[in-house]
Amino acid sequence: MWKVVRFAAARSRRFSTAIPGPCKVHKRGTDILHDPWFNKDTGFPLTERDRLGLRGLLPPRVISFEHQYDRFMNSYRSLEKNTQGQSDRFVSLSKWRILNRLHDRNETLYYRVLIDNIKEFAPIIYTPTVGLVCENYSGLFRRPRGMYFSAKDKGEMMSMIYNWPSDQVDMIVLTDGSRILGLGDLGVQGIGIPIGKLDMYVAAAGINPQKILPVMLDVGTNNQKLLEDPLYLGVRQPRLEGEEYLLIVDEFMEAVHARWPKAIVQFEDFQMKWAFETLKRYRERFCMFNDDIQGTAGVALAGLLGTVRSQGQPLSDFLKQKIVVVGAGSAGLGVLSMAVQAVSRMSGGSGTDANSQFFLIDKDGLVTTERSNLDPAAVPFAKNPRDLEGLSEGASIIEVVKKVKPHVLLGLSGVGGVFNTEVLKAMRESVSTKPAIFAMSNPTMNAECTAIEAFSHAGENIVFASGSPFENVDLGNGEVGHVNQANNMYLFPGIGLGTLLSGARHITDGMLRAAAECLASYMTEDDVRKGILYPSIDCIRDVTAEVGAAVVCAAVAEKQAEGHGDVGFKELENMSKVWKILITHR
Ligand SMILES: NC(=O)c1ccc[n+]([C@@H]2O[C@H](COP(=O)([O-])OP(=O)(O)OC[C@H]3O[C@@H](n4cnc5c(N)ncnc54)[C@H](O)[C@@H]3O)[C@@H](O)[C@H]2O)c1
Ligand SMILES: O=C(O)C[C@H](O)C(=O)O
Ligand SMILES: [Mg+2]
Incomplete structure (x- = not known):
């Protein structure tokens, strides 16, 4: 528990600019009521109503913030009840609408309900419902x-x-x-x-x-x-x-x-x-980064290292894992390059042959050096056909899985169902005692397979992760197949927070690596053994604080940190010494 307290305290005392505090408001009257940053709706006390020219513009009774909160949650619950039996699409969009209306009206209340109910609301304001919203945005548009x-x-x-x-x-x-x-x-x-x-x-x-x-x-x-x-x-x-x-x-x-x-x-x-x-x-x-390449890479690497731990093996076993990545786009290639760097570091930095354990598949099958028009970004991961026994350029997913018997099958293809029954069944022959299936594509319809499909076809001993949320799977024997959400949401907020607080002008590989390693070591041995590789989204503030602190430490170590607000480099350096000790002894 002290972990939560220490970072929360560090943030609120030191980095008050990251937290909304009192601010000067120049607006008056209806301009304030129409400004979601400042609007308190019926919550304006009478003194503020006088001062801001609001008298007569609101019903007379002042409603407390807690009461407003309950009122919103009650309408949300009624909506849930009233939409029972409707299509998922209708229900999701209705939920998004009610949250969006609050967002547009009163951001203070909106963020309070979001933070308090993040597990329930993240799938609406973020993946997967946000995908449906984007598809229908022009029709849904009300306010910019x-x-x-x-x-x-x-x-x-x-x-x-x-x-x-x-x-x-x-x-x-x-x-x-x-x-x-x-x-x-x-x-x-x-x-x-x-x-x-x-x-x-x-x-x-x-x-x-x-x-x-x-x-x-x-x-x-x-x-x-x-x-x-x-x-x-x-x-x-x-x-x-x-x-x-x-x-x-x-x-x-x-x-x-x-x-x-x-x-x-x-x-x-x-x-x-x-x-x-x-x-x-x-x-x-x-000062920029690409979340799909770099954020995703860190989350996937944390999951891959967690997979090794879940097998009861030391992390050095990562060097022996056979990993098939399906999807050679920004996300898949980002994951591979970070994983190859990790292998290279673990094996003493030689870098030679670091990618022999990885297999890359795109829409045209297994990627080899024989591929014509090979994308330059994919070149480092293309297999030399001479090193492949019984596999050739363009081999299909099922051919590769049957031949390689990988420890991990990781999808970032954007194609729903591409891990079909045959592919999943072939994963039963994996050389691993605990094969891992990562169906990371979003939204839900685009996941390479569902959680139920994975557990029923690939076996109950698998580790499963998906980019969009799925329910845990009841394995029918009193056991539960745990579903992890391998989504870059576990890293990008911490990468941004750490970069902001460090005052770094660039986001270096070292800072990104620190973020990934922090997430990788977040889960306890007990959890990981149960196949729980990532924390519950309920803990996202704590994870983000830890990741942010790790990023600050890396920025300090690399002399990238310039400080933020009234916290200069020296002070950050001192703080980072304490944080490092705390993280190491977590
Ligand atoms: N879970 C996460 O955190 C996360 C992060 C980033 C991206 N994603 C998801 O990953 C997916 C891909 O993102 P991207 O930016 O790499 O896209 P992209 O368009 O750059 O790449 C898609 C890749 O998939 C390959 N592909 C297409 N059809 C295929 C098939 N039938 N079999 C094998 N490979 C096939 C393409 O050849 C291409 O290499 C998207 O669905 C995205 O939502 C998830
Ligand atoms: O947006 C997400 O949920 C994750 C990722 O950035 C994606 O593009 O799918
Ligand atoms: Mg994205």
């Missing part, structure tokens, strides 16, 4: 949230950025909508993703909601259905490509940096070519 920079705004962004009402922005989540979860190109409708990710920043990392900014970079869409949809709210043109595209992203990044030099920009759900290109282009120039 965040900022929209479009292909038509070229040359205007430096002034546009000043249209945002907040003096300080700490965290930006940016998308161009080109690869929203496994749903493809959703154009401007992808704005739901930055909104959901930033909600998690507030809920998990305690970032001040007035210092977050969701951004949509609308460079067009190649989704013909959307281009023809009369309701579509984005720019009706095919996506910009090449230099034209990069000039728009450059202009946006420069505008952000000019106004808020230390704002952290999280790139989210960019199609693979731009995900890698922008990461390379900006990581030394700005």
